[in-house]
Amino acid sequence: MLDEGGKAMSADGNHLIAVIKESENYEKLAESLADIRKDVNSLQQISLGTQSFEVEWFLGGDWKFLACVCGLELRRMDEIEKKQTFNNGFERTKFKHMAGWESFLNDTLKIPFNWFICKETKKLKSRDLTGPEKMKLFRNIDFTQILPNHSKSADILQLWTQFMSITDMLSSSNLNQSIEQFQQKSTAFMDQFLQLYHTKHVTPYMHALLWHVPEFLKLYGQICSFTQQGFEKLNDKTTKDFFRSTNQRGLDALTQIVQKRNRMEHLEDLGCQRKTRTFNCSNCAAQGHNILTCISECNTRGFKPCCSPSHVMKSNGKWDKQCENVQV
Secondary structure (H helix, E strand, O other): OOOOHHHHHOHHHOOOOOOOOOOOOHHHHHHHOHHHHHHHHOOOEEEEOOEEEEOOOOOOOOHHHHHHHOOOOOOOHHHOOHHHHOOOOOOOOOOOOHHHHHHHHHHHOOOOOOEEEOOOOOOEEEOOOOHHHHHHHHHHOOHHHHOOOOOOHHHHHHHHHHHHHHHHHHOOOOOHHHHHHHHHHHHHHHHHHHHHOOHHHOOHHHHHHHHHHHHHHHHHOOOHHHOOHHHHHHHHHHHHHHHHHOOOOHHHHHHHHHHHHHHHHHHHHOOOOOOOOOOEOOOOOOEOOOOOOOOOOOOOOOOOOOOOOOOEEEEOOEEEEOHHHOOO
């Protein structure tokens, strides 16, 4: 994973070895993954000819899964009273600030957003933002505008700015020279967080950010390889395979998923990997666009502009070069 670098962060750098249809508890997972755990333990050292390789294994997953496989008894998600445990200053019994959210997203950030009543559940809902939309929101959010009557809106905004600065540092490919600076920023963030909230609001992720992320940075220089981004992409592909390539019937569907992934990986190892089709623009011969989106000078005329950026026009259901139809 560390040696492959960027490939490990793509779906092609991850491989499907098991699909389990069981509840998430320690006993079921231990029984289902017993043979895989045995194989992993036997692969601590690999010999190839005269060379010997030491394999370093990492256990990854979300916090609930890691707590489950490690046998830790933590608070269940459905037992946490959200209104009492997480207090973000938002008055849930009133809706006066929801209009502020809509106005901020639509008018300020130009992100289409609105609240609506779900026809099935009769509850207030909203659409999920895309990844780029979330990043745009995170980098431009203004709590003083969204929560104008909140007494600590300016402090919350400053806290959020500190958090975004920390995430920007983590996205760097190499942090060997600024690990101490990262730890100082994380400590300052936690100190200010505890001034606004209580210790019961500190999550395990915050603990990991302050105490364990710097440890990973000292050992490996970055944590991008541990985000499991490629695994999530593989999970998306596997979900699509379930709905598009299986009969969706119990264990047979899981078998079909694994067989399809194995066939695809086998063909890729043989050099039969599908490649992205490339084409050249018929106007400028460059790649990445076609004549419809080309902004270069038309090759049918010696002067500019003649019809740029639209080099063609639709006539009688067909695209014709507009330059040839221009009367000089």
